[in-house]
Amino acid sequence: MFLSFPRRVRPGAVVAAALLLSAGCAADPGGPAEERTEAVVDAAAHQATAVEPALTVTDPRGTEVSLDAPPESVVCLVALCDDILLELGLRPAATSNPQILAHEGFLGEEADEVPVVPGGFGNEDVEAITRLEPDLVIGLAGSHEGLAPALGTSTTVWLTDSRSWQDSVDYLRAAAALTGRGEQQAAAEQRFYDALADAQATAAEEGLAELKPLVLYGSDGSFQVDSRGSIVGGLLDQVFDYDWADRGTGGHQAGGSDYSMEEILAGDPDLIFLESFTFSPDDAPLSEQFADDPVWNRIEAVREDRVYEVDLAPWATGRGTRSLGIVLGDAVDLARR
Incomplete structure (x- = not known):
């Protein structure tokens, strides 16, 4: 389980400050969050209109x-x-x-x-x-x-x-x-919705829509999951079968949720996206930190080498439409491998 410090913050004031600078923790949504994702949108039908000044x-x-x-x-x-x-x-x-x-x-x-x-x-x-x-x-x-x-x-x-x-x-x-x-x-x-429409179409045409990805983030071997109530999880749920419920335990991150490694094993993700928060050249990414964990090594996606370290800037901190367009492109490209 994730330790009792905020999302992406490990003990130690200096490291905590560096982590907050990188991640930009969002406000706590307050208790168990409702599922924030709606039904899958028809992105191809979206026609953006200009707002008035x-x-x-x-x-x-x-x-x-x-x-x-x-x-x-x-x-x-x-x-x-x-x-x-x-x-x-x-x-x-x-x-x-x-x-x-x-x-x-x-x-x-x-x-x-x-x-x-x-x-x-x-x-x-x-x-x-x-x-x-x-x-x-x-x-x-x-x-x-x-x-x-x-x-x-x-x-x-x-x-x-x-x-x-x-x-x-x-x-x-x-x-x-x-x-x-x-x-x-x-x-x-419109560019964002076009990117979402392209991702949805590709997933449908190539049989990717049934895949169950997982976004896992953390540091020092401690981690949490981006649930479908998070920004990235909710977006991926528009393209894939992102079946990770929002437990409202994300601290400073809306949609972040505690899952044990055993629960991830039982959830059986088809591919895993890792957001590794490191603070020096000597810090190992999560994929290496988990390497000796026997439960981690039983997860089929791990055994099939379908674990991918992703770029923190758009995936973990960007949150805007440009960042989310990059996330969509990355996710589909990696899912096709």
């Missing part, structure tokens, strides 16, 4: 955000923000998430051009942010409440809390309204 929006969690003018300078303290801005054809004035920007599906080598906000995740340097004179700072509910009062005197703070892939689409739409980028939003939204 608005200086006041209400986000998927019911938070109202009001500005005096469309923001020209936005600081991102959560990777969802970086994802959204790039989808809208913008760049952050500064970021706490250089890893996501450095991904080849984002800015790649140009990520170095975006200043990095000093300070650990959830404890970013307020003075450094203030000096940038941003019009809007986008952070994460459950992590940045402590910064909001100090920053709120000079700028507007928007604390996001995406708990499903549908939420991520709605956050894109809300940000597009604020920035007046409806045309770019509609294009990005």
Whole structure:
């Protein structure tokens, strides 16, 4: 079972800060979560429409955000923000998430051009942010409440809390309204739904839809499962048979759930995606950490070498439509092997 520290955080303050910076833990949904995924959507039928510009929006969690003018300078303290801005054809004035920007599906080598906000995740340097004179700072509910009062005197703070892939689409739409980028939003939204439609079609045509994948994340041999109530699990459930129930035990991660290795063995996944949080070159990925576990080695997917280490940036931290499109592509490509 997963230990009693938050998702992707191992004991030790220094390591915990590094982990939070990488993962950007989301707010606790509060107790056992209902299944957040709806019936499988017909993504091929989706026609994205551009949102109208608005200086006041209400986000998927019911938070109202009001500005005096469309923001020209936005600081991102959560990777969802970086994802959204790039989808809208913008760049952050500064970021706490250089890893996501450095991904080849984002800015790649140009990520170095975006200043990095000093300070650990959830404890970013307020003075450094203030000096940038941003019009809007986008952070994460459950992590940045402590910064909001100090920053709120000079700028507007928007604390996001995406708990499903549908939420991520709605956050894109809300940000597009604020920035007046409806045309770019509609294009990005359509690209995401097209990627989902392609994944669904490929899975149906090639017999992949009946596969039962598992997303497992952790560090130091401790782990949890992304249930179908999580963002990634719910998305994969639109393509595959992602039959891992949400137990509401994910701590800071909506849809994260405790499963024992014995329960994973009994669940019999066809393939396993691993999100390994490592903090130094000497740290081993989860596939190596589990190598001597006798129960792990009895899982058929392990015996058939259908265990894949995936890129943390889009899979674990991105949460936005660009990241989720990458996840879909990765998942289908790996399932076809």
